[in-house]
Amino acid sequence: MPIHEIRHPLIRHKLGLMRRADISTKSFRELAQEVGALLTYEATQDLPLESCQIEGWCGPVEVDKIAGKKITVVPILRAGIGMLDGVLRLIPSAKVSVVGLSRDEETLVAHTYVEKLVGEIDQRLALIIDPMLATGGSMIATIDMLKKAGCKEIRALVLVAAPEGIRLLEQTHPDVTIYTAAIDQRLNENGYIIPGLGDAGDKVFGTKQKPS
Numbered sequence: 001m002p003i004h005e006i007r008h009p010l011i012r013h014k015l016g017l018m019r020r021a022d023i024s025t026k027s028f029r030e031l032a033q034e035v036g037a038l039l040t041y042e043a044t045q046d047l048p049l050e051s052c053q054i055e056g057w058c059g060p061v062e063v064d065k066i067a068g069k070k071i072t073v074v075p076i077l078r079a080g081i082g083m084l085d086g087v088l089r090l091i092p093s094a095k096v097s098v099v100g101l102s103r104d105e106e107t108l109v110a111h112t113y114v115e116k117l118v119g120e121i122d123q124r125l126a127l128i129i130d131p132m133l134a135t136g137g138s139m140i141a142t143i144d145m146l147k148k149a150g151c152k153e154i155r156a157l158v159l160v161a162a163p164e165g166i167r168l169l170e171q172t173h174p175d176v177t178i179y180t181a182a183i184d185q186r187l188n189e190n191g192y193i194i195p196g197l198g199d200a201g202d203k204v205f206g207t208k209q210k211p212s
């Protein structure tokens with residue numbers, strides 16, 4: 001399974017700011033959108049182009065445009081919403097499929113509470129967005145859902161990935177490409193990524209921080 005850790009200076013810097021314990025909700029939100037946009041830039045590098053002729057300021061000119069690739073962005077609720085605007089800023093016409101998953105704090109098993117996929121999913125490139133790939137359970141459940149609906153091309157954009165989640169994803173869905181801002185050290189005994197970001201959903205929504 002291809003995994004791309006994007007070590008661009010802007011991403012390294014912004015992710016570093018996100019790791020601060022005293023970060024405000026406002027800053028966390030802004031940075032999650034910005035890093036989400038930067039990961040989108042990387043994850044769309046190979047979109048097919050076609051030429052077309054337009055009327056330019058000095059007459060007809062050949063320009064490139066994206067060759068009708070259908071895309072669905074798939075935020076995993078809640079925390080994935082924190083990256084959504086950043087992704088849509090670069091792909092404003094993408095359709096959005098919403099998946100709601102919540103990880104049980106004891107078992108770490110994710111249960112599904114929303115599944116609202118867009119039409120023609122079999123013809124679309126799916127870009128799943130979630131700040132955290134921890135055990136990998138939430139990502140695998142989402143990929144299972146998309147494949148069951150007929151989706152054939154899937155990429156995952158995550159801010160931070162744990163080696164444990166990457167390994168599990170490699171075993172279960174080797175065809176899915178991951179783009180991440182960082183591969184961190186490990187999971188702790190509560191399934192939180194170390195050093196990670198803490199609870200990304202709580203940080204995006206300003207809800208109470210759970211102890212890790």
Ligand SMILES: O=P(O)(O)OC[C@H]1O[C@H](OP(=O)(O)OP(=O)(O)O)[C@H](O)[C@@H]1O
Nearest residue numbers: 077078079102103134135136137138201
């Ligand atoms: O790889 P996993 O072990 O499945 O963990 C990662 C998931 O956990 C978090 O969501 P959470 O269940 O806390 O929901 P929330 O976004 O509503 O806070 C995070 O946003 C991922 O979706």
Ligand SMILES: O=c1cc[nH]c(=O)[nH]1
Nearest residue numbers: 134192193198199200
């Ligand atoms: O570190 C982690 C792991 C799962 N979910 C989070 O929000 N953070």
Ligand SMILES: [Mg+2]
Nearest residue numbers: 199200201202
């Ligand atoms: Mg959470």
